[in-house]
Amino acid sequence: MSKILRVKVKKCAIDVKVEALRKYSEEFKMILQVALDLTDIEQAISIAEKAARGGAHWLEVGTPLIKKEGMRAVELMKRRFPDRKIVADLKTMDTGALEVEMAARHGADVVSILGVADNKTIRDALMVARKYGIKVMVDLIGVKDKVKRAKELEKMGVHYILVHTGIDEQAQGKSPLEDLEKVVKAVKIPVAVAGGLNLETIPKVIELGATIIIVGGAITKSENPEEVTRRIIDLFWDEYMQTIRKAMHDITEHIDHVADALRLEEVRGMVDAMIGANKIFIYGAGRSGLVGKAFAMRLMHLDFNVYVVGETITPAFEEGDLLIAISGSGETRTIVDAAEIAKKQGGKVVAITSYKNSTLGKLADVVVEIPGRAKTDVPTDYIARQMLTQYKWIAPMGTLFEDSTMVFLDGIIALLMATFQKTEKDMKRKHATLE
Numbered sequence: 001m002s003k004i005l006r007v008k009v010k011k012c013a014i015d016v017k018v019e020a021l022r023k024y025s026e027e028f029k030m031i032l033q034v035a036l037d038l039t040d041i042e043q044a045i046s047i048a049e050k051a052a053r054g055g056a057h058w059l060e061v062g063t064p065l066i067k068k069e070g071m072r073a074v075e076l077m078k079r080r081f082p083d084r085k086i087v088a089d090l091k092t093m094d095t096g097a098l099e100v101e102m103a104a105r106h107g108a109d110v111v112s113i114l115g116v117a118d119n120k121t122i123r124d125a126l127m128v129a130r131k132y133g134i135k136v137m138v139d140l141i142g143v144k145d146k147v148k149r150a151k152e153l154e155k156m157g158v159h160y161i162l163v164h165t166g167i168d169e170q171a172q173g174k175s176p177l178e179d180l181e182k183v184v185k186a187v188k189i190p191v192a193v194a195g196g197l198n199l200e201t202i203p204k205v206i207e208l209g210a211t212i213i214i215v216g217g218a219i220t221k222s223e224n225p226e227e228v229t230r231r232i233i234d235l236f237w238d239e240y241m242q243t244i245r246k247a248m249h250d251i252t253e254h255i256d257h258v259a260d261a262l263r264l265e266e267v268r269g270m271v272d273a274m275i276g277a278n279k280i281f282i283y284g285a286g287r288s289g290l291v292g293k294a295f296a297m298r299l300m301h302l303d304f305n306v307y308v309v310g311e312t313i314t315p316a317f318e319e320g321d322l323l324i325a326i327s328g329s330g331e332t333r334t335i336v337d338a339a340e341i342a343k344k345q346g347g348k349v350v351a352i353t354s355y356k357n358s359t360l361g362k363l364a365d366v367v368v369e370i371p372g373r374a375k376t377d378v379p380t381d382y383i384a385r386q387m388l389t390q391y392k393w394i395a396p397m398g399t400l401f402e403d404s405t406m407v408f409l410d411g412i413i414a415l416l417m418a419t420f421q422k423t424e425k426d427m428k429r430k431h432a433t434l435e
Contacts, residue, residue, distance in 0.1 A: 032056050033214040034214075034229070037220070041069050050226040052081060054226040055229055058085040058087050085110060093114050094118075096124040097128045104132035109134055112136075113139070119156065137160035147179075150186050160192050166195070176197075177205065184209035190211040191210055191211060192214055197213060206236070219232075255403060258370055258400075261371060267368065271415065271416070273350055273365065273366055279307065280307070281322065283325050285332050285334060293308055295409040296308050298409075318345060318347070321347040329353070336363065350368065351366070371401075
């Protein structure tokens, strides 16, 4: 492969990676908007190309550029970057409907309106924005009581609030940080922030809760706009990694709580039932089913006669067999039906559930209770928590039952290995060879 071709392949790989990161960032609700506050359209497009390669999500046609080039600047930017959201920084003070329609017709995806504008101007802008399927960002520059105005704007239906320290204010040493945290706490809609942001200050605005980070001069005046943009996206990922780590710490803390709460008589009852069974059947639905399959595989490695309910080679359930039924709620209809059949056939049922008084729990010979949700500040029963969502979200979809059950069942495997004096080497002899 020639040197030139290798360079092109490497560059293509980098571009693909950057595009993937850009899409991930936008889905995670952290957006980098590059403010092109220039007066030359060709220069603006050139810098936009570099910023886009670096991973910028939104490209802002700045107020000076619109005043110099008119809506033509918006149209050219959208034509050149059809896959990016184009922000028309109109800073509209009057004739909201007219100016928003002009921007929308020329390709704008987001338009800015001044927060000091009359409410009718903003409502008219929103009406036209809905017609064209675009969004309205209201800029709080010049607004004295930003928190109060932000709440009013949210009720009116604006899509984004911008906490903005203008260039002239920056020259006086002012910063958007002074108001950002208060506004973020006051509203539920996304809050953007602008005003002299750079690689040093961006981590702070992320920490304060901004979701749209607007950067101008730090990119447009740099010698390498692409590299600076990429470094800003890396800062976003630093925050994402903190989110992942926190979730993992919270999950492991919950699993530790589950381990401490395990009852000896429940675990002993389950192990005794397994050792005394002719055949073991594992049944779970959804994620619980996947956890059950992993457990069944390890039991097979330990020479247990084990099957997963639903597989085509699963034999008939007979007297002396054991069903291990996994259901967080204990009310999954198919799992409950299977437990009823198992009991009628003269077998035993071990229920792994968060609710021992559930239908499944009452049917079972042995119940192993695995708490599935974090403790709430409002101790109510299961149905009330579901209706009122009075629980803390830790894992995706709000439950840690499957995570805790998986680790618990791995603990059971460790116990059985010790009981039967099985080593990993012994188990590997039964590991699949046709994969």
